[in-house]
Amino acid sequence: xxxxxxxxxxxxxxxxxxAGDQTVSNYTINFGPQHPAAHGVLxxxxxxxxEIVERVDPHIGLLHRGTEKLIEYRTYAQNIPYFDRLxxxxxxxxxxxxVLAIEKLMGLEVPLRxxxxxxxxAELTRISNHMLNLGSHIMDVGAMTPNLWLFEVREDTxxxxxxxxxxxxxxxxxxxxxxxxxxxxxxxxxxxxFLDKRMPLFEDAISLVADNRIFKQRNVDIGTVSKxxxxxxxxxxxxxxxxxxxxxxxxxxxxEVYDRMEFDIPVGTKGDCYDRFMVRVEEVRQSARIxxxxxxxxxxxxxxxxxxKVFPPKRGEMKQSMExxxxxxxxxxxxxxxxxxxxxxxxxxPKGEFGVYLVADGTNKPYRCKIRPTAFSHLQAMDFxxxxxxxxxxxxxxxxxxxxxxxxxx
Amino acid sequence: xxxxxxxxxxxxxxxxxxxAAIGKAHVATKDAVDELTFTVTREGLIxxxxxxxxxxGYQQLMExxxxxxxxxxxxxxxxYHLLSVTHxxxxxxxxxxxxxxxxxxxxxxWPVAGWLERETFDMYGVTFAGNPDLRRILTDYGFEGYPLxxxxxxxxxxxxxxxxxxxxxxxxxxxxxxxFRNFDFLMPWEGPExxxxxxxxxxxxxxxxxSPAPAPSSQPKVEAKAPPPTPKTTETPAQTGAGAKANKExxxxxxxxxxxxxxxxxxxxxxxx
Numbered sequence: 251x252x253x254x255x256x257x258x259x260x261x262x263x264x265x266x267x268x269a270g271d272q273t274v275s276n277y278t279i280n281f282g283p284q285h286p287a288a289h290g291v292l293x294x295x296x297x298x299x300x301e302i303v304e305r306v307d308p309h310i311g312l313l314h315r316g317t318e319k320l321i322e323y324r325t326y327a328q329n330i331p332y333f334d335r336l337x338x339x340x341x342x343x344x345x346x347x348x349v350l351a352i353e354k355l356m357g358l359e360v361p362l363r364x365x366x367x368x369x370x371x372a373e374l375t376r377i378s379n380h381m382l383n384l385g386s387h388i389m390d391v392g393a394m395t396p397n398l399w400l401f402e403v404r405e406d407t408x409x410x411x412x413x414x415x416x417x418x419x420x421x422x423x424x425x426x427x428x429x430x431x432x433x434x435x436x437x438x439x440x441x442x443x444f445l446d447k448r449m450p451l452f453e454d455a456i457s458l459v460a461d462n463r464i465f466k467q468r469n470v471d472i473g474t475v476s477k478x479x480x481x482x483x484x485x486x487x488x489x490x491x492x493x494x495x496x497x498x499x500x501x502x503x504x505x506e507v508y509d510r511m512e513f514d515i516p517v518g519t520k521g522d523c524y525d526r527f528m529v530r531v532e533e534v535r536q537s538a539r540i541x542x543x544x545x546x547x548x549x550x551x552x553x554x555x556x557x558x559k560v561f562p563p564k565r566g567e568m569k570q571s572m573e574x575x576x577x578x579x580x581x582x583x584x585x586x587x588x589x590x591x592x593x594x595x596x597x598x599x600p601k602g603e604f605g606v607y608l609v610a611d612g613t614n615k616p617y618r619c620k621i622r623p624t625a626f627s628h629l630q631a632m633d634f635x636x637x638x639x640x641x642x643x644x645x646x647x648x649x650x651x652x653x654x655x656x657x658x659x660x
Numbered sequence: 661x662x663x664x665x666x667x668x669x670x671x672x673x674x675x676x677x678x679x680a681a682i683g684k685a686h687v688a689t690k691d692a693v694d695e696l697t698f699t700v701t702r703e704g705l706i707x708x709x710x711x712x713x714x715x716x717g718y719q720q721l722m723e724x725x726x727x728x729x730x731x732x733x734x735x736x737x738x739x740y741h742l743l744s745v746t747h748x749x750x751x752x753x754x755x756x757x758x759x760x761x762x763x764x765x766x767x768x769x770w771p772v773a774g775w776l777e778r779e780t781f782d783m784y785g786v787t788f789a790g791n792p793d794l795r796r797i798l799t800d801y802g803f804e805g806y807p808l809x810x811x812x813x814x815x816x817x818x819x820x821x822x823x824x825x826x827x828x829x830x831x832x833x834x835x836x837x838x839x840f841r842n843f844d845f846l847m848p849w850e851g852p853e854x855x856x857x858x859x860x861x862x863x864x865x866x867x868x869x870x871s872p873a874p875a876p877s878s879q880p881k882v883e884a885k886a887p888p889p890t891p892k893t894t895e896t897p898a899q900t901g902a903g904a905k906a907n908k909e910x911x912x913x914x915x916x917x918x919x920x921x922x923x924x925x926x927x928x929x930x931x932x933x
Contacts, residue, residue: 311798316816318783319807323814323842354665354693365664481719481745484772497745503666584845593693594741594752595665596722607725607739614845620725622741630775659798 276304279641283312287390287645290655294632294644303636303644308629313659321619325585326352326426329616334420336621337657340379342371342415343599344657345424348619350505351595351608352426355588358560363551364428365506370544371414371423372506372597373537374441378407379600379652380530380537381452387527387649388459391468396455403448403455410444413437426586427555442545445538456531469524473635473647476521483634484627487602488533489651492518492525499598510547511540523650530652533600560586585614599624601652625651625658668694671749678716678751682708697739697752705755706764709740713769718742718751721766724776726784728810734758736786740766757786765790783808814840 281294288294291312297305317336321329333348334341346368353360385400408418414433415421423430459465475485480493490497498515500508516532518525554561562581563574590612596605605622628651635647675696679686685704690697700708712718723741734756742751757763765788766773777788778797785806788794796803805812815834823830894900 311796311800314798314800316807319812319814323840350665353663357663357693359662360664362662365662368664482771484720484722484770486722495745499666502745502748503668505666506664591692592697592739592752593695594723594725594750597666603722605723605741607723607741609727618725618727620723620727620739622723622725626775626779627772630772634771 281644283309287648289386289648289653291659292629292648292653292655296636296641296644298641301641303639303641306633306636306644308632310626310629310655311659313655315660317660318619318621321616323615325614326588326616327581327585329619330424331420331422334422335656336623336660337379337599337601337604337654338419339382339654340375340600341419341421342368342375342423343379343597344604345421346372347595347597347599347604347606348608349424349426350597351593351606352588354593354595355591355608355610356426356560356586358427358555358557360428360555361552362507362549363432364553364555366544366548367429367433367553368424369506369508369511370433370441370541370548371429373540373544374407374410376537376600377534377541378404378411380534381407383600383649383652384456384527384530384534387646388465390645390649391465393459393462393465396458399451399455403452406444406448410437410441413440425554425561427557427561428553432553438545438548441541445541449535449538452534460528460531466524468643468646469527469650470522471520472523472639472643473650474520474522475631475635479631479634480521483631485602485631486627487598487600487624488526488529489602489628491516492529493521494518499596499603503596505597507544508540511543513540523646526650526652587612587614588616596622601625601654601657602628604657621657621660623657623660625653625655629653629658668750669748670694671747674716674749678712681711681715695750695752697754699754699756702755702757702761702763705753706766706769708753709742709766709769712742712751712753716744717746718744718749720745721770721772721776722750724773724780726780726786726808728784728808730810732756734761736784738763738780738786759785762787762789764788767791782806785809 276297276299278295278297281292281296282288283291283293285292293309293312295307295309296303297307315335317332321332324332330345330348333344336344352358381400381404385397385404388400389397411421412418414437415423415430475483475489475493477493477495480490480495485493486497494517496515496517499505500511500513501515513536514532516529516536518529558574558577560581562568562578563571568574568578588610590610592607592609594605594607596603598604602624603622604624607618607620607622608616609618611617632647632651636644639647675689675691678698679689682698682700682704685700685708686698687701688699690699698708709721720743721740722743723739725739725741727737727739729735729737736757736759738755738757740753742753744750755763763786765777767777767788767790774791774793775797777791778794780786781788781791781794782796782798783806799807805817807816815836817834818831819834820829820831822828897903
C-alpha cells in the first residue's frame with residue numbers, strides 16, 4: 251500500500267469538519283497483480299477516499315503472450331490450440347469461434363452429428379466454466395463450502411472432457427469441418443449420468459447461498475449497470491442479460507443446431523452483482539437442458555466434413571488408399587488454403603460474445619486474426635461500476651464480471 | 661444446408677440508405693460473405709458512426725480491429741464492428757490511415773472505445789485524436805515498438821529473465837539458437853518472389869536449346885598434375901632409412917607402456933550360485 255499525502259494537511263485550515271485535527275486526503279492502493287481475488291494477474295490502481303473507491307485503473311496485459319502475432323505465422327490447423335489457451339476455463343468455446351470463422355470464409359458445410367457434438371461440448375464447457383466462476387464468486391464474498399462442492403461438479407466435467415478429447419483442459423478438439431473424433435456411446439451415457447447425478451449437487455450448493463442474508467448483503471445493489479450503460483460499454487453475455495436485455499447469440503444469431511434446441515434466456519432486473527450471479531445459475535440449468543436434448547436427438551453419421559481438401563481421412567482409409575494418403579500428407583504439412591476475405595464471427599461463450607475477426611489472403615496462414623475477448627470490455631467498465639462503492643466490494647464486482655486473463659490479455 | 665456458422669439475416673435496402681445518409685464520408689461499400697463493410701473517410705468517421713448508432717440502431721461497438729498492409733500508401737486499417745441488438749444485424753466501418761495521421765476517436769459515442777483504441781494504438785501505433793487516455797495497454801511497462809506491424813519480428817527484440825546475480829529481472833537482446841522456420845507453401849509455378857542462392861548461375865535457356873545442355877566450352881581445361889623433376893626412388897639400402905640407427909631407436913622402451921589388463925572373470929551363469 252502506498253500512501254501519497256497522508257499527513258500533508260495536518261494543521262492546515264479546512265472547511266470540512268473533521269473528527270480529529272487531521273484531514274486524510276485520497277490515497278492510492280495497489281491491488282494485485284498477485285491477489286487471490288484478482289482471478290489471475292490483474293493489477294488495479296485504486297484511489298480511495300477512506301474506504302470508498304473513487305477511481306479504478308485496471309492495468310492488464312500481464313499475461314500478454316502475443317497470440318495474435320503467433321497466429322499470423324502458423325497454419326490454420328496449428329492455430330486451434332492457441333485458442334484453448336485464451337480462456338482456459340472454457341477452451342472449447344474459444345475454438346468454436348475460430349473454426350466457425352474459417353468455415354464461414356470457406357462456406358463449408360458440417361455434418362449434423364458434428365454440429366450436435368459441438369453444441370453438446372459447448373454447453374458442457376459452459377457448465378464447467380460457471381462452476382468455477384460461481385464457486386469463486388461465492389468464495390470471494392466469504393463463503394467456503396459451496397466452492398468445494400462446485401469444484402466436484404467441475405472435476406466431473408473435466409473428466410468428461412478428457413474422455414472426449416483426451417485432455418482435461420487444452421482440448422484441441424474442434425476442427426474445421428467437424429470435430430477431431432467421434433464420442434463413443436459409453437461416454438455419451440456417462441454424460442447423461444453426469445447430468446442426472448451431479449445437477450442435484452449443484453442445486454444444493456446454490457441453495458446454500460442464493461437466499462443467504464450475508465450473500466445478498468454482499469451482492470445486491472453492488473455494481474449496478476443500467477441498460478443504456480450496458481449497451482454503451484459493449485457488454486455481452488451474462489453481463490448484458492443481467493442488465494435486463496434479453497440478448498443471447500445462441501437465440502438471436504443461432505449457429506450450429508441451436509435453432510433446434512429449446513431453452514430459455516434468463517434476464518436480470520436490476521443489473522447488480524446478484525443478478526449476474528443468478529443469471530449464471532439459471533444458465534447452468536438451461537445448459538443441462540440443451541445437453542439432454544443433444545443426447546436425445548444426436549443422429550449417427552460422420553463427425554467431419556467429407557471434403558478431403560479440408561478434413562483428413564480416417565487413419566484406416568489412409569493405410570489403404572493412395573489418394574487418402576496424399577490428402578493426409580497435404581493436410582498435415584501444408585494445410586488447407588482459405589479463400590481471401592474478411593469475416594467477423596462471434597459466438598456466445600460462457601463469458602459473453604467471443605468474436606474472431608479473420609482476414610485471409612488465400613494462403614494457408616491467416617493474414618490477421620483479431621480476437622475479441624469478452625473480459626476486455628467488461629473490465630474497462632470496472633471504473634464506473636466501482637465508483638462510490640466500498641473497497642471490499644471490489645472482489646464481488648470482479649467475480650461477477652467473470653474475467654479470465656488468458657483471454658483478456660491474449 | 662448444414663452451415664454451422666451464424667447466419668445473419670440481411671437488412672433490406674439498408675446499404676443504400678446508409679450510404680446516402682453518410683453522404684460525402686462514404687468511400688466504398690463491400691458486401692462479401694454476408695457481411696457489410698463501409699469504408700469511410702477519416703474526417704467523416706465520427707459522423708458516420710453517430711448516424712449508424714442514432715438513426716440506424718447500431719447501439720453497440722463490439723470491437724475495433726487494426727490491420728497492417730505495408731504495401732499500401734495508407735498502411736493501417738481500423739475496423740469498427742457495430743452490432744444492433746434491435747435489428748439483429750452487424751456492420752463493419754473501416755477507415756485507413758498511416759503512421760502519422762491520427763484517426764478521430766469515437767470515445768464520445770461509446771465509452772468502450774477507450775480501451776479498444778488503446779489496444780490498436782499499442783499494437784499498431786495508430787493514434788486516435790480525442791482519446792483522453794491513450795496509453796499502452798497490453799505490452800510491458802516501457803515497451804518499445806508496435807508488435808503487430810508486419811515488419812515487427814515474431815520473436816520481438818528483447819527477452820527477460822531473472823538474474824540471480826543482480827537479484828532482479830534483466831532485459832537482454834533476443835538470442836535464438838535456431839531461427840524460426842517459416843515454410844513457404846506457395847506453388848513454385850505460381851511464382852514465388854525470391855531467389856535461392858545459386859539462382860544467379862542459371863541462365864535462361866533459349867527456346868529449342870538441346871537438353872541436356874552441352875558442357876560449356878569457354879572454361880579453361882583442368883591440367884593433369886605434372887610429375888616432379890627428380891622422382892623419389894629406393895634403389896639402395898641406404899635410401900630405405902634402415903640400419904643401426906633405426907635399430908637403436910626401435911629398441912628403446914616407450915615411456916608409458918600400458919599395463920596388461922587382468923583377464924576378466926568369466927561371468928557367472930544364472931543359477932550357479
